[in-house]
Amino acid sequence: MTADRRGPTSANGSGERPFLDVSDLRVQFPTDDGVVKSVDGISFALERGKTLGIVGESGSGKSVTSLSLLGLHRRADRKGRGGARISGEIWLDGQDLVTASPEEVRRLRGEKMAMIFQDPLSAMHPFYTVGAQIIEAYRVHNKVSKSVARKRAIELLELVGIPQPNTRVDDFPHQFSGGMRQRAMIAMALVCNPRLLIADEPTTALDVTVQAQILDLMRDLQREFDSALILITHDLGVVAELADDIMVMYGGKAVEYGTAETVFRQPEHPYTWGLLGSMPRIDREVQERLSPIRGNPPSLINVPSGCAFHPRCPYTAETGGRSDTEIPLLAATSPGHLVRCHLGPARRQEIFAEQIRETL
Amino acid sequence: MHKPRIAAYAAAAALALGAAACGGGSSGNTGAHGSAAYNVGLSGIVNKSPATGHGTLRLEQSSDLQSTDPGNSYFGADWDVMRLYTRSLVTFAESPGPVKLVPDLATDLGTMSADGLTWTFHLVKGATYTDGSPITAQDVAYGIERSNWGQEVLPNGPTYFKQLLTDTTNYQGPYTDKNPADHPSGIETPDSDTIVFHLVKPFADFDDVLTLPSTVPVPRAKDTGATYYEHVLSSGAYTFDSYAVGKELDLSASPNFNAASDPLRLHVAHAARIVDKVDVSAQTVDQDLLHGTTDVDQSGAGVQTATQSQVLGNPRLKAEADDPITGLLTYLTINTTIKPFDNIDCRKAVEWAIDKSAVQTAFGGGIGGGDIATTVLPPTVPGYVQQDLYQTPGHTGDLAKAKAEIATCKAAEHITDITTQVGYYIDQPKDKPVADVVQQNLAAIGITATEDGFKYSQLSIKAGSQSYVKQNNEALFITAWAADFPSGYGFLDQILTPDGIKPTGESNYSELDDPAVDSLMATALKTTDPDARNALYAQIDQQALKDAALVPMIDSRALMLRPSNVTNAYIEQAYGMYDYQALGVQ
C-alpha cells in the first residue's frame, strides 16, 4: 500500500524502473465456497544479481505470487469465473506482464524468466528423458537443431554437476537421485539464460547435505548468469544463506520487508519473531526448545478481520482492540524496512530486545 | 410329431377358405397368366410360365433348415425345399387348391392286399440320381430304414414306419447293425423295381405316409450318416451343389434328370439356380422381399407384424400377398387325470371361460394369427365338419356358464380354490400373449393359473413328461399341432388316443383315454371308403370336445409375399406355403 516499491537493496534512486517491479499485486480465486484472496496487494522490486527471499507458511500466498509472475495461473473469464483474477502491475525489464497477452508472456517464460520447482520428481514428465525435457525447453526459444540443443543440454547438466552428463542425458527422471533431479531441474531452468529465476522451495524435498550443495550451486550460477533470483521458502535458514532482501508474507499480505540483515537482526513483526523462533539453528549451543507459532494459518476466504495475524498474536491486548477491526498499514520503520503492525515501532523494538532476542 | 411347424393336408378345403372371415381366394383363377391379387395364390397359379432353366431363384429365411438330409428333418418348410432335389415314393399333385396325392417314384398309389396288411409299389423306369446312377427299390428301403431305425444318428425325422411296419427281428438300424443283409421284416425288395410293405394292422391311409421324405432314396454306399446333409445325392430336378450350415443352400438345374421318368412333370427345373440364404434376420427377409432383393421367404412363417401393417395398407403390396391357412391348430389341452380337472365340469368351465376372440387378437389377429377354431380338425384336413359345441356370441366365452360349471365342479370335489399351471413355449413368440389371455380368463372364474414358459427343447422334461405335470400340477398346456401326413388319422391319433400317452415324450397332453374315441378310431382305420372314414374322423373330433379334453383356439394363417417377378406361385396346401418346386423367376 504505502510500501516503497523499490526493494530495500534496489533503491537506486535513479528514477529508472527496477528490473523487476511488482506493485499492488492481487490474486483472487473464485470458488464455490467464496473468493480466495491468495495474494492481497503486495509490492516489491528486484534488480539483476540480487536475491529476494519470500518467506511464509503454506497458504501465505508466496507460491501464488511466484506463479503469477510467470503468468502460470489460468486467468478468469470476463465474468471473473473459472480462474484467477489478477490485478496490479508486474514490470519485468520494462514490460507489464499483467496486461501483456498470454502469448507474449509465454514467450518470456523459460527465456527471460524461469522457475525451479519444489518437487523435481513430480515436476518432470515421467515419460520423457531428462535430456529431452531440457532440449525441449531450449528449442522453444532457440531455433537450433536437435543435436545443437542436445549439446547445450549436456553442457548444462555438466555445469550443474551431473556426472557423465553425455550418458545421463538419456535417463528418465525416476532413474536420477533426488539431488540429481533438482540439479537437472535447475539445468532446465537455466538453459536459456533467464534473467529472472524463481526457485520455489528448491531444497525442501532434499536431505540436508544435498540442500547445502544445491544452495551453493544456485549461488554460483546466479553470479555466473547475473540473474535476479526470487527464493520462495518457509525455511528462514535457506534465505539466510542466499537472500539480499526478505519479504515475510502472512495471509496474502507482506507483513515485513527489509534487507536480510535487518530482518534477521532487528525483526519487528510478531509473526517474523515466531518464524525465527521456530527455526532450528546449528550455531546455538544450547538448543532449549523450539517455540512453534500457536494456532493455524488463516483461511484465505474468511480472512480474520483487522490484522490477519491477530488470532495468533500474543500482543493484541496492547493494541486496544484495533487489531481485530483495523487492518494495519505496511509502514517504514527505518529506510528500507517495512512492517505491518499496530504496535508502535518503539514498542516493537522494545519487545524484541526484552523478550524475544534471547529466545532465538 | 410335436414340431408345430408341419403343414397339413386337405381333401376338400376350398369351402373353408371361402367361409373364413379373412380368407377368400375363391375366385379360382387358374388362367395362363393369373393376374396378381390378394389371396389369388390360394386357388390359382400366379404368373404361370413354362420357362425352364431360367435365372436364379432367391430364397431366404430367418432360421436355418433343421436338416437338408431327407431322413433328419421334421420341418414342413424343409420338406417343401427337399422336393427340389429329392423324389419320394408318393407326393402331392402340382396344383393349387385341395391336396391330391400322386405317385412320384412309384408308378401308382400302391396296391393294398385284401386284409389291408400288405402294400406293394413299383418304381418308375429310368429314374436316376444326378450322377446318372439308377434309383433302386433297395435305395428307397434304405432311406426308410436309416431315418426310422437310425434315430441315434438321425434323431429329427418322423418314425411312422417304425410304428406301422412289422419288425420281427427287432432291427437295430443300419448304423448299429452294419450287416447290409439285415432289414426290418416289414420291408421287402424282391427286385430293384419293387417294394413291399407289411403292416402291423390294417391302415387305409398308408399311401399318405409315403409322402414323407423318409421314402426318399439314399444309396447305402453314399450314406455318411450324420454328415450326409452336407452332400445329399440328388434324385430330383435340381442338383444339391452345396450347403453351409447357417449360411446358404445352393442348388442348380440337374443336367442328368430323366424327364421320361417323371410323366406327371412333377419335377421341372424352372430356375437355373436356386440360392437359399438361411439365418438372415426376420426383418431383413421382409425388407428384401419388399425391395425385390429376394423372391420367397422359405420358412413360410409369414411376414413380421410391422411388415404386415405395411402390406395391408398398400394396395400394390397387398395384391402380391396371400394369407393361407397353414394347417396348424393352436389349442389348450386340459389334462383329464389331474385334479380337479379329472372332473368334466371343471374342464367344461375352462371351455366356456376362454375368450377366443381375445386369444385371436393376442395370437396376431385374423390375418397374421389365424381363424378362431371351434373343432380339433382344421378346415384343410379331411373329416372337418363345421361345428361349435361351446358356441358363444363373438366367441368371447360365457362367463356365467363357466362359473356355473366351476361351482358344480367345486361342490362335487369339495374344494374351494383351484390353482394350476399353464405351460407354453417361450420360443413361440405368439404363444406367450395367448398364455397371458388364458391366465386372465381363468382368473375371471376363480382359477389361479401360473404361467410356465419353457423352451421347445425342454418339452420332454416339462409338459411332455407325465410325472412332471402331475408333480407340478400343470393341467393346462398351450401347444400347436399339425398333421404329419394328410389324413384325419394323422391329425387326431397322436393327440386324442392312448397312442399319444407316454411317460415322456407324450403328445396326448390331455391324457384322454375315452373308449368311445378309441373304438371310432379303430373302425376308421379299417374303413376303406374315404368318405365314410372322414365321417368317423369328424365324430372323433366331436367326441373329444364333448369330453372337454382340449380347447381349440386358432387355425393359423400366415401372410406371405410373392414378389411380381416370381412365376408359378401358388400355395401348396400340404405345406401351407408356396410350392417351391413349381417356382421360377422372370
Add this chain to the structure above:
Amino acid sequence: MTTILEPGSAPAAEPEAAAPPGEAIEGRSPGRIALGRLKKDKVAMAGGVTVVLLILIAIFAPQLCSLTGNDPYTTHTKLIDPNLQIPSGGFGGMSSRHILGVDVPTGRDLFARVVYGARTSLGIAGLATVIAILIGVGLGMVAGYFGGLIDSVISRTMDVMLAFPLFLFAISLSGVLGYSAFGLTGNALRIVLLIFIIGFFSWPYIGRIVRGQTMALREREFVEAARALGATDTRIILREILPNLTAPILVYATLLIPSNILFEASLSYLGVGIRSPMPSWGEMVNEAIALYQVDPEFLIVPGSAIFLTVLAFNLLGDGLRDAFDPKAGR
C-alpha cells in the same frame, strides 16, 4: 491386472490456496459439508428428487394404479386392432383410462406395467446392490486391513473376476436354470437368481475401492490409537474403519444401482431375466422391439423408464461423488 481409475488420487486442481477451502475453520463434519455442496448442485438435486419419486412410485404402485383403475395383468384385447396388431385409434392406445396407452397384442395398461416394472427393476437392482456392497465391503475391508495372504487371495479373486466375461457368465447362469430349482419356481426363482447373479458379479468393483481405502485408513492415527488401547481387530474394523468408509460406499452404491438396473434390464431384454406376465422394463422392451416401426409408443414407454431412472441415479451419484470428493470427477 486391470487398471481402474480410482478416485481420490488426484492432486488439487487449484494451487495451494484452494486446497482446504473452509474445512478447518468452522469445524463442520465432512458429511454436512458434502450435504451443503449437494444442495447447491441443482442437477444432482434434480436427480435425487427423481430417484426419491421413483422409489415412491415403486412402493405405492398399487395405489397409483388404482387411480386409473388398471392393473398390470388385465388384458384389453378389444383395444387392439387385430389385423394391424397396433392399438386402435393411434397414439399407442392412449386414453383417459390408459394414460400411457396399452401394450401389444394383449392390451395391458402400459402405465400400470411401467409403474409395477419400477418395483421389479428397482427392487432387483437395489437388493443386488446390497449384496454387492455386503460382499465387497466385507471382503475389501478384510483384505485391506489384514493384508498378507488374505489380501492376496481376495485381491486375486477380484482380479480373476474382473477378467471374466461377466455378462456371458450372467447369461449362462440365468439361462441354465430353467423354471424351477432350489425349491423356487417361475419368476420367484428368476428374481432371486437375478439378485444374486447381479450382486455377485458387481462386488469386485466395490471391493477394490474399499480395500484401497481401508489400507490407507489402517495407517491413520486414530486406528493406531485404538489398537494401542487394545481394541480387537473386529472392533477396529467395525467401529473405526467402517464409519470412515460411509462416504465412498454411499457414492459407489448410488453409482452401482443404475448399472445394476441396466444389467437386469439387459438380461430381461435378452429373455433370460424376468418373464411376462410379470412386468419388467427390459422384458417390455423385448416385447416392443418387433413392433416399434408401427407402434413406437410401446417401446418408448419402457425404454424411457429405463433411461430416466438410470440417468437420475447417475446424476445423483455424480453429485454425491463431487460433494464428498470435489477433486475427483470434475
Add this chain to the structure above:
Amino acid sequence: MLTFIVRRLFAVVGLLLVVALVTMVIFYEMPQWGGQTPATMAVQYVGKQPSPAAIQGVIHRFGFDRSFPVQYIDYIRTIVTGTTFSDGTQDIACHAPCLGYSFRNYQQVWPTILSDLPVTLSIAVGAGVLWLFFGVASGLASAVRKGSLLDRASMVTALLGISLPVYFLAPLLSLPLAYRWSILPAPGSYVGILSDPGQWFLDMILPWTCLAFGLAALYTRLTRAGMLDVLSEDFVRTARAKGLSERRVIFKHALRAALTPIITIFGMDFATVLGGAVLVEITFSMKGIGFLAITSIQNGDFPMMMGVTLFAAAFIVLANLLVDVLYAVADPRVRL
C-alpha cells in the same frame, strides 16, 4: 520383459483353467444343484421318443456319468490334444484347440466360433475406432475448456450416453434413419466386408454408432477426469513454465500421460466386445459371437456356450497381458 511375459502367460493359462472350471460348474453342476438329474439333462438332447439306451448314450457322450473332476480334466485335455467324437455313424476328428462338438446342430464348436468371428470383429473394430476417437477427443476438449459451454454440452451428452441402453438407442436411431427416410439399411442387414465393402460399411453404421455411443460417453468422462488430474500435475506446470505453447503442453505432455490408463481400459473393453457384443448383435440380428452365445443358451447347447465363454475369456486375459506390456512400453517407470 521376457520373463514377465512367460510368467504372465502361465497366469493366463491358469486363469483360463479357472474360467473353464466355472463354466463347467455352471453348465454341468448347477442344474443338478437346482434339482435336475443327468437323465433329465440328457433327455433334452435325444429325439422325440427317448429310449433309455439313447438317454444313456447322451449321458455318456456328455460325460454326465463321470465324476466332475474327471469331466473337467477330460475337457481340458480335449482342448489341448484334440479328440475324436462319435456321432453314431462315424468318428469326427476334432483337432486342438478342440472346444467340443455341438450335438444340437452337429457342428464343431471351434470352427463355428471362427466363422462367426468376422461379424463381431467388424463391429468391434469400427466401434472401437469411433468410441476411442470421439471419447478421447470430447473428453480432451472438455477438460481443456472446463466449465465452457462445450464442456457442459459434452458432459450432458456423455450422461445421456451412459444412461441409454443399446436396445433403446438402436430403435430410436433406426426408426427415422432406416425406416422413415431409408438413409441407412434396416437393422439386420449384413454383408461381409469381402463380398461388398461399400454395403458392409453402410450396414455397419448403425451398429457401430449404437455400440460406440455409450462407450464414447464413458471414455469422455474418463478422459476428462484423467486430463483434469494430469493438468494439475506439476510436470504440466513445468511444461508451461518452460514457455511451451498450450497446444504442445496439452498434446505432448498432458495427453500423453492421461492417455496411458485410457488405453489400458480400451484394451479390456475392446477385448470384451471381441468376445461378443451381445446386446448389439441381438438388437441388430447380427450373427456374431454374442448372437451365437444367446442362441446357444436358448437351445441349451452347452458345449457351444462353454466354448464361447472360454473364447471370450481368452480374449480378455490376453488383452490384459497385452495391455500390461504396452503399459510398460508407454511408461518408462514400469519395469516388467
